[in-house]
Amino acid sequence: MLIIGERINSTRAHIQEAMKARDTAFIVKEAKKQIEAGAGFIDVNCAMSLGDEIRDIDWVISVIQSEIGDVSICIDSPNHLAIERALEAYRAKGKLFINSITGEQARIDLIVPLAVKYNTKLIALTMGEGGMPNSAEDRLAIAKDILTKVSAKGFKAEDIYFDPLIRPISTEPDQAKEFLKSIPMIKSLGAKTVCGLSNISYGLPDRKIINSTFLAMAIQSGLDAAILDPTEKQVVSSIAAAEALMCKDEYCSDYIKAFREGRLI
Amino acid sequence: MLIIGERINSTRAHIQEAMKARDTAFIVKEAKKQIEAGAGFIDVNCAMSLGDEIRDIDWVISVIQSEIGDVSICIDSPNHLAIERALEAYRAKGKLFINSITGEQARIDLIVPLAVKYNTKLIALTMGEGGMPNSAEDRLAIAKDILTKVSAKGFKAEDIYFDPLIRPISTEPDQAKEFLKSIPMIKSLGAKTVCGLSNISYGLPDRKIINSTFLAMAIQSGLDAAILDPTEKQVVSSIAAAEALMCKDEYCSDYIKAFREGRLI
Numbered sequence: 195m196l197i198i199g200e201r202i203n204s205t206r207a208h209i210q211e212a213m214k215a216r217d218t219a220f221i222v223k224e225a226k227k228q229i230e231a232g233a234g235f236i237d238v239n240c241a242m243s244l245g246d247e248i249r250d251i252d253w254v255i256s257v258i259q260s261e262i263g264d265v266s267i268c269i270d271s272p273n274h275l276a277i278e279r280a281l282e283a284y285r286a287k288g289k290l291f292i293n294s295i296t297g298e299q300a301r302i303d304l305i306v307p308l309a310v311k312y313n314t315k316l317i318a319l320t321m322g323e324g325g326m327p328n329s330a331e332d333r334l335a336i337a338k339d340i341l342t343k344v345s346a347k348g349f350k351a352e353d354i355y356f357d358p359l360i361r362p363i364s365t366e367p368d369q370a371k372e373f374l375k376s377i378p379m380i381k382s383l384g385a386k387t388v389c390g391l392s393n394i395s396y397g398l399p400d401r402k403i404i405n406s407t408f409l410a411m412a413i414q415s416g417l418d419a420a421i422l423d424p425t426e427k428q429v430v431s432s433i434a435a436a437e438a439l440m441c442k443d444e445y446c447s448d449y450i451k452a453f454r455e456g457r458l459i
Numbered sequence: 460m461l462i463i464g465e466r467i468n469s470t471r472a473h474i475q476e477a478m479k480a481r482d483t484a485f486i487v488k489e490a491k492k493q494i495e496a497g498a499g500f501i502d503v504n505c506a507m508s509l510g511d512e513i514r515d516i517d518w519v520i521s522v523i524q525s526e527i528g529d530v531s532i533c534i535d536s537p538n539h540l541a542i543e544r545a546l547e548a549y550r551a552k553g554k555l556f557i558n559s560i561t562g563e564q565a566r567i568d569l570i571v572p573l574a575v576k577y578n579t580k581l582i583a584l585t586m587g588e589g590g591m592p593n594s595a596e597d598r599l600a601i602a603k604d605i606l607t608k609v610s611a612k613g614f615k616a617e618d619i620y621f622d623p624l625i626r627p628i629s630t631e632p633d634q635a636k637e638f639l640k641s642i643p644m645i646k647s648l649g650a651k652t653v654c655g656l657s658n659i660s661y662g663l664p665d666r667k668i669i670n671s672t673f674l675a676m677a678i679q680s681g682l683d684a685a686i687l688d689p690t691e692k693q694v695v696s697s698i699a700a701a702e703a704l705m706c707k708d709e710y711c712s713d714y715i716k717a718f719r720e721g722r723l724i
C-alpha cells in the first residue's frame with residue numbers, strides 16, 4: 195500500500211513555525227524521517243501557514259527537492275494558484291499528486307487541466323455538489339460522476355485516487371462499514387482508493403488502536419493508499435502485518451525487515 | 460465476538476505442573492483472570508497433562524465451578540471418554556462447547572450424541588477424511604459434509620462453530636486470504652465460525668502484531684468466536700476496536716470501558 199506522509203502540514207504548530215522561520219533543516223528532517231519510515235509521497239500543505247501560501251509552498255517544495263533529490267510530492271491545497279506554483283516549482287524526477295478535487299465543477303475546471311499538463315495523479319474526495327455521502331452507494335454515485343467529468347478533460351481513471359471520506363465512529367457508528375463497502379465498488383470503476391486515516395477515531399481515547407485496526411480492514415477491502423503519519427509505529431505495524439496477511443509481501447520479507455529495523459511496536 | 464480463553468491448556472508448562480500438583484488456587488486464578496479480561500468460555504485441555512486425562516479434566520472442571528460458580532466451559536480433548544467425564548462433572552448453570560470434531564465419521568458417531576444429550580455447542584474443524592483444505596471452496600465443501608452428518612444426528616446448524624483452520628503465512632502465504640474468504644461462505648449455511656488464532660503467525664517475529672491484525676480482518680469477515688489468550692492486550696485492543704468499527708458496540712461504550720479499565724495497549 196502506498197503511504198502518503200502527512201506530517202508537513204501547516205495545521206501542525208511546529209510545521210507552521212518552521213514555515214514562518216524558513217527553517218530548512220526542520221522541514222527537510224520531517225521529509226526525510228517520513229521517507230525512511232516508508233512514505234512513498236510527502237504531502238505538503240501550507241494553507242494554514244498564516245503567511246503567503248503561494249510563496250510558502252514554493253519554498254517548501256524547493257528546499258525538499260534541493261536537499262533530498264527525487265522525492266515524490268503530494269501537493270495539498272484548497273488554492274489552485276498555490277497548486278500551480280507548486281507544480282512549477284517541482285523539478286525533481288519523482289511523481290506528483292494533487293490533493294484534492296471534489297465533484298464541484300468549478301474546482302474540476304481549474305485543477306484537472308493542471309493535472310493533465312503536469313502528468314500528476316489526483317485525489318478526489320467523494321463529495322458531490324449535494325454534500326457528504328452516507329451510504330457506499332452514494333459514494334459510488336459521486337465517484338462515477340467525478341470520473342465522467344475528469345475523463346472528459348482527458349484524465350485517466352487509473353490515476354485518480356478516490357477518498358470515500360471517513361467519518362468518526364464515535365458519532366456516526368455505521369460509517370466505517372459504509373466506507374469499507376465502498377472500496378471494491380469504487381475500484382470496479384478502474385480507479386484507485388485512498389483515505390485520510392485519523393478522522394475515524396475522532397473523539398475516542400487511544401486513537402492509534404482505532405486507526406491501525408481500521409487501516410487493516412481497509413487494506414483487506416483493497417485500499418490502495420493512505421495519508422498518515424508513517425512514524426507512528428502502531429499504524430506501521432498494522433500495515434506491515436496486513437500486507438503480509440493479504441499475500442502482498444512475499445515470504446513476509448518486508449514485515450521481517452520492518453521488525454529488524456525496529457519499525458514495529 | 461465470543462472469546463474462548465485458551466490459557467488452561469496442558470501444553471503450557473505452568474498449567475501442566477498445576478494439574479499434576481492439584482494446585483487449585485493456580486487453576487482458579489487462571490480461569491478468573493480470563494473471565495475478567497472478557498472470556499465468555501474457558502477452554503479446558505488436559506490431554507497433555509502426563510497424568511490421567513480423565514481424572515485431570517474432572518478435577519479441573521470441578522474446582523473451577525466450585526470456586527467460580529456458573530462459568531461456561533469449552534471441553535477440549537481428543538479423547539471421547541474424557542469429554543464424557545467432563546460433561547458429567549459439569550453442574551454449573553453456564554453453557555458448554557465440545558472442542559472438537561472433524562469430518563471423520565467415527566469421531567462424529569462418538570461425540571455428536573454427547574453434544575445432543577448435554578445440549579452443548581460444537582467446534583468442528585474443516586478437516587475431511589482427505590486431510591487439510593487449501594481453498595475457501597474446499598473448506599465450504601467439508602463444512603457442508605460435516606453439517607449433513609451432524610444434522611442427521613439431530614444437532615442444530617446454529618450451534619456448530621466451524622474452524623476453517625488457519626495455517627502459517629510464513630510458509631503458506633495465500634492461506635490467510637482463503638481462510639477469510641471462507642467465513643461468509645460457511646456462515647451462509649446457517650452455522651457459525653471460530654478460529655484458534657495463534658497458528659497464523661508461526662515462525663514470524665512480533666507475533667502479537669500478526670495475530671491482532673488478522674483477528675481484525677476476521678471480525679470484518681464475520682468471525683463469531685476465537686480461541687485466544689484474553690490477557691494479551693494487543694489482541695484485546697484489536698477486538699475492541701474491530702467491534703466498534705463494525706458497528707457492534709453502541710456508542711463505542713465497550714471500547715471506552717476497556718480503555719478506562721486499562722485493558723488496551
